[in-house]
Amino acid sequence: MITLLRYFGLPPNYSVQGAEIDQMIVWVHWLMLILFVGWGTFFIYTLFRYRRSKNPKADYIGVKRHYTKYAEIGVVCFEALLLIGFAFPAWANRVREVPPEEGAVVVRVVAEQFVWNIHYPGADGMFGEADINRIDPQTNPLGLDRSNAGVDDIVTINQLHLPVNRPIVIHLTSKDVIHSFSLPVMRVKQDAIPGMSIPVLFEATETGEWEIACAQLCGLGHYRMRGFLTIETGLAFEDWLAEQAAELEEEGGEWWE
Amino acid sequence: MSDDTGHEESFWRKYIFSIDHKIIGIQYGITGLAFLLIGFSLIALMRWQLAYPEEPLPWIVFAAIPALIGIAVILMGGKKRPYLSMSGLIFIGLGALIWYFVSGEERMPGAIMLPEFYNQLGAMHGTIMVFLGVVPLAVGGFGNYVLPLQIGAPDMAFPRINMASYWSYVSGGVIMLVSFFVPGGAANSGWTSYPPLADIATTGQTLWLFGMVFLITSSLLGAVNFITTVIQLRAKGLTWMRLPFFVWSQFISAFLLLLAFPPLEVAGIFQLMDRLAGTSFFLPSGLVVSGQIIAVSGGGSPLLWQHLFWFLAHPEVYVLVLPAMGIVAEVIANNTRKPLWGYRSMVYSAIFLGIMSFIVWAHHMFLTGMGTTIAAFFQTTTMIISIPSVVILTALFISLWGGSIRFNTPMLFALGFLPMFGIGGLTGLPLGLAPSDVHLHDTYYVIGHFHYVVAPGTIFALFAGIYYWFPKITGKRMNEKLGKIHFYGSFIFMNGVFMPMFIQGLAGVSRRLWDGGAEFLHAQPFLYLNEVMSVSAWLLGLAQIPFIINLVRSIRSGEKVSSNPWGATTLEWAAAPSPPIAHGNFKTLPEVHQAAYEYSVPVEGDGTSDFIPQNQPDKEHVDK
Numbered sequence: 001m002i003t004l005l006r007y008f009g010l011p012p013n014y015s016v017q018g019a020e021i022d023q024m025i026v027w028v029h030w031l032m033l034i035l036f037v038g039w040g041t042f043f044i045y046t047l048f049r050y051r052r053s054k055n056p057k058a059d060y061i062g063v064k065r066h067y068t069k070y071a072e073i074g075v076v077c078f079e080a081l082l083l084i085g086f087a088f089p090a091w092a093n094r095v096r097e098v099p100p101e102e103g104a105v106v107v108r109v110v111a112e113q114f115v116w117n118i119h120y121p122g123a124d125g126m127f128g129e130a131d132i133n134r135i136d137p138q139t140n141p142l143g144l145d146r147s148n149a150g151v152d153d154i155v156t157i158n159q160l161h162l163p164v165n166r167p168i169v170i171h172l173t174s175k176d177v178i179h180s181f182s183l184p185v186m187r188v189k190q191d192a193i194p195g196m197s198i199p200v201l202f203e204a205t206e207t208g209e210w211e212i213a214c215a216q217l218c219g220l221g222h223y224r225m226r227g228f229l230t231i232e233t234g235l236a237f238e239d240w241l242a243e244q245a246a247e248l249e250e251e252g253g254e255w256w257e
Numbered sequence: 258m259s260d261d262t263g264h265e266e267s268f269w270r271k272y273i274f275s276i277d278h279k280i281i282g283i284q285y286g287i288t289g290l291a292f293l294l295i296g297f298s299l300i301a302l303m304r305w306q307l308a309y310p311e312e313p314l315p316w317i318v319f320a321a322i323p324a325l326i327g328i329a330v331i332l333m334g335g336k337k338r339p340y341l342s343m344s345g346l347i348f349i350g351l352g353a354l355i356w357y358f359v360s361g362e363e364r365m366p367g368a369i370m371l372p373e374f375y376n377q378l379g380a381m382h383g384t385i386m387v388f389l390g391v392v393p394l395a396v397g398g399f400g401n402y403v404l405p406l407q408i409g410a411p412d413m414a415f416p417r418i419n420m421a422s423y424w425s426y427v428s429g430g431v432i433m434l435v436s437f438f439v440p441g442g443a444a445n446s447g448w449t450s451y452p453p454l455a456d457i458a459t460t461g462q463t464l465w466l467f468g469m470v471f472l473i474t475s476s477l478l479g480a481v482n483f484i485t486t487v488i489q490l491r492a493k494g495l496t497w498m499r500l501p502f503f504v505w506s507q508f509i510s511a512f513l514l515l516l517a518f519p520p521l522e523v524a525g526i527f528q529l530m531d532r533l534a535g536t537s538f539f540l541p542s543g544l545v546v547s548g549q550i551i552a553v554s555g556g557g558s559p560l561l562w563q564h565l566f567w568f569l570a571h572p573e574v575y576v577l578v579l580p581a582m583g584i585v586a587e588v589i590a591n592n593t594r595k596p597l598w599g600y601r602s603m604v605y606s607a608i609f610l611g612i613m614s615f616i617v618w619a620h621h622m623f624l625t626g627m628g629t630t631i632a633a634f635f636q637t638t639t640m641i642i643s644i645p646s647v648v649i650l651t652a653l654f655i656s657l658w659g660g661s662i663r664f665n666t667p668m669l670f671a672l673g674f675l676p677m678f679g680i681g682g683l684t685g686l687p688l689g690l691a692p693s694d695v696h697l698h699d700t701y702y703v704i705g706h707f708h709y710v711v712a713p714g715t716i717f718a719l720f721a722g723i724y725y726w727f728p729k730i731t732g733k734r735m736n737e738k739l740g741k742i743h744f745y746g747s748f749i750f751m752n753g754v755f756m757p758m759f760i761q762g763l764a765g766v767s768r769r770l771w772d773g774g775a776e777f778l779h780a781q782p783f784l785y786l787n788e789v790m791s792v793s794a795w796l797l798g799l800a801q802i803p804f805i806i807n808l809v810r811s812i813r814s815g816e817k818v819s820s821n822p823w824g825a826t827t828l829e830w831a832a833a834p835s836p837p838i839a840h841g842n843f844k845t846l847p848e849v850h851q852a853a854y855e856y857s858v859p860v861e862g863d864g865t866s867d868f869i870p871q872n873q874p875d876k877e878h879v880d881k
Binding site for chain 1: 371372373376379445446447451453454457541542543544545546547548550558559560593594595596598599624625626627628629632633636637640643644647648650651652654655656657658659660661662663664672675676679680683684686687690691692693695696697698699700759760761762763764765767768769770771772776777778779782783856857858859867
C-alpha cells in the first residue's frame with residue numbers, strides 16, 4: 001500500500017514521528033480500498049443482474065440475510081482499532097505535554113505575511129525578550145531586545161537549519177494572521193496562530209534541503225510564502241550557527257545601539 | 258394556508274411575491290440553479306490561472322459562451338412564455354460579469370489574474386456554491402415544492418414566512434454579488450473567513466457578513482416552517498414510519514439549520530463589530546501587520562471564530578447531504594420497483610447522523626494546537642458519525658438487489674450519486690483521524706474529499722431530482738436522450754476534475770495557492786494535473802449545455818405525460834394532478850393507508866399494476 005501511495009504522490013518520510021503518520025495513512029487507505037472495492041463489485045454486478053430486461057418482476061423483499069450487519073460490524077471494529085491502536089497513541093506522541101527540551105534543539109518560528117522568521121537562542125541558549133513596540137520591519141522584525149539574553153540571538157528570514165537525528169522543538173507563533181507551518185517530507189504541519197505559541201516536536205532522519213510551505217490562506221502572497229529547510233549533520237549545523245554568530249558580531253553594533 | 262383561492266390574483270402576487278409553496282419552490286430552484294452557474298463560472302476562471310499561471314485569459318471565449326447560450330435560450334423561449342426568454346438574460350448577465358472582471362486593472366490587468374482577485378473568486382466560489390446554490394436548491398427548492406405534496410398538505414404551515422424566507426435569501430444573494438463592485442472587491446479570506454485575516458480584509462468582507470446575516474435569517478425562517486409543516490400538516494394516516502425518506506431527510510435538515518445557524522449569526526455579528534466598531538472578539542493583543550501595530554484593544558481569540566463557524570459548517574455538510582440522500586432514496590425505490598431495503602434503519606441512522614453532526618465540528622481544527630483529550634474526543638465522534646453514513650449508503654446499495662432496474666435519466670444520476678458519495682465519504686476517514694490529517698490537512702486532498710461529497714455527490718442527486726420531479730411541475734417529461742448525454746458527460750468530467758486532487762493532496766500541495774503550487778519544488782511533479790483538472794472543469798461546464806437546452810425545450814414543448822408517469826406510490830404523484838392545482842394542491846385532501854414504497858407487493862391481484870399508492874385503502878380493510 002505504501003508503494004501505491006508513493007506512486008500516487010505521497011513523498012518519502014524523513015522524520016521519526018512521520019513513520020506513525022504514514023502507518024496511519026496506509027491503514028486507513030486499506031480500509032477505504034476494501035470498502036470501495038466491496039461496494040463497487042456488488043454495485044456493478046447488481047446493476048447488470050437486475051436490469052429490467054433481464055428481471056422484469058422485482059422481488060418485494062430483496063436481500064434476506066444479514067451479511068450487511070456483519071460488514072457494518074466489521075467497519076466498526078476496524079475503525080475502533082484505528083482509533084485506539086493508532087490514532088490516540090500517535091497523537092499523544094505528537095503533542096505530549098512536556099517537550100524534551102534537554103538535548104533538544106529549540107527554535108522559535110514567527111510567521112508573518114509572507115515570510116517565516118526563524119529565531120535561534122544563540123550561544124547562551126536563552127531567547128531574548130520580544131516586544132512589538134521595538135519592531136522595525138527592516139532591522140528588527142521580531143522586536144527583539146538585544147540588551148540581555150537577546151544579545152547573541154540569531155534571526156534569519158526563511159532559512160531554517162536543523163541538525164539530523166536530534167529532537168527538535170519549534171515554538172510556533174504568528175505576528176499577524178493565521179498561517180500554517182508545513183514540512184511535507186517531515187510529516188509536520190501546524191497552524192501558526194497570533195496570540196498563541198504552539199510547540200512542534202520532530203526528529204529528522206536524513207540530511208537534505210526541502211521547503212517550508214504555508215498551508216493556511218494568509219492573504220494575497222500565500223502562494224509565495226516559502227521557506228527553506230536544511231537538515232544537516234550536527235557538525236555542519238554548529239558551523240552554520242557559528243557563521244551566523246560571526247556575521248551578527250560584525251554588523252550587529254550598527255543597529256541596536 | 259391562504260384564504261385567497263377564490264379570486265384572480267395579480268401577476269405580482271401570483272409569480273413574484275407568491276405565498277404558494279409551489280411557486281416559492283420554483284423560485285428557489287431557478288435562483289439556486291442560477292447561482293450554481295455563477296459559482297461554477299468563477300471556478301472556471303480560476304482554473305485558467307491554475308493551469309496556465311500568469312498567462313492572459315482568453316476572456317472572449319469565457320464571456321462569449323454564456324452570452325451565446327443566453328441568446329439561444331431567448332430564441333428558444335418563444336413568445337408564449339416570456340419568463341423562459343427572460344431566463345436567457347441570466348447567461349448574458351454572466352457574460353457581462355466576466356467582461357467586467359477582465360476589464361478592471363485592479364483585478365485582471367492584461368487579462369492576467371492578480372492574486373488579490375484570485376482570492377476573491379475563491380472565497381465567493383465557496384460561499385455561492387454552498388449558501389446560495391446547493392442549499393437553496395436542495396432545501397428551498399425541492400423541500401418547498403415536494404415536501405407539502407408528499408405529506409398531503411395544502412401548503413406549508415406558514416406561507417408568508419415562506420415568502421419572507423425566499424426574499425431574505427434573494428437579498429443575501431444580491432449583497433454577495435454587489436460586493437464584487439465595491440472598492441477592493443469581494444470578500445477574499447476564503448469562504449471560512451478566518452480572522453484575523455478576515456478582520457483586516459477589504460470592504461467586501463463587511464458585505465459578505467451582511468449577506469450571510471440575510472442568508473442565515475432565510476434558513477432559520479425556512480427551518481421553522483419545515484418543522485411545523487411536517488409535525489402539523491401530515492395527511493390522515495401518514496404515520497412517522499410511513500413518511501417517504503425524502504420527508505425525513507428534510508425534517509432532520511431543518512433541525513440542523515435551526516440549531517446550528519444561530520451561533521454563526523452571532524459570530525457574523527461579532528466579526529462585523531470587530532470590523533466596524535473596533536471590538537476585538539477575534540483579535541488577540543499585539544498584532545503587527547506589515548510592520549504596523551494594529552490599534553485594537555486585543556484580548557480576543559481567533560479560534561473562537563473557528564469554533565462558532567464549524568459548529569454551523571459541519572452540520573451544514575449534512576444539510577447538503579441529507580436531502581440528496583432523500584432524493585436518491587425516492588428515485589431508487591421508484592426505479593427498482595421495490596421498497597427501500599432497511600427503511601427503518603435508514604431513518605434511525607439519519608436521526609442519529611443529525612444529532613452526532615453537532616459534536617464533530619472540531620475535526621476541522623486538529624492543527625490549531627489541540628491536546629490529546631480533545632483530539633481523542635473529536636476523532637471518536639468523527640468515527641462514530643461515519644457509521645450511520647455507511648448504514649444509509651449500504652441500505653441504498655442493497656435496495657438495488659432483487660429490483661427490476663429502469664435506467665432512466667433520474668435513475669442514472671441517482672446511481673451515479675452512490676459511488677461518488679462513497680468516494681467522498683471514504684476519503685473523509687484519513688482527514689477525520691488526527692495523525693493522518695497532519696499530512697493531508699489544508700491540501701488538495703481536502704478539496705477532493707468535500708467536492709466528491711458535494712459536487713458529483715449532492716449535485717448529481719439534485720439533477721436526479723430535477724429530472725424526476727420535472728413532470729410533476731410541468732406535466733411534461735424531459736428528453737431522455739439529452740438527459741443521458743448530460744449524465745455521461747458530467748460523470749466523466751466530474752471525476753476528471755476531482756480525482757487528480759487526491760494525488761496533489763498526497764504530495765502535500767497546499768490549497769488556495771494562486772499559481773497552483775508552481776512556486777514550490779515539491780509540487781513540480783504534479784503540476785501537469787492542474788491542466789488535466791482545468792480542461793475537465795471546462796468540459797464539465799460544456800456538458801451542462803444539453804441540460805440547459807433540455808430544460809428550456811421541455812418546458813416549451815416537452816412530451817406530455819399522465820399525472821403519475823413513473824408509476825410512483827408517494828402522495829405527490831398518486832394523489833395530486835401534475836401540475837397540482839394552484840392553491841391547495843389536492844382536489845380532496847388524501848388519506849394514507851400504506852407504507853411509502855409498496856412496489857411489487859406479492860398479492861394475488863389482477864397484475865395490471867406493480868405498486869400500491871399510499872392513499873389506496875387496503876382491500877381487507879374495506880371489506881370489513
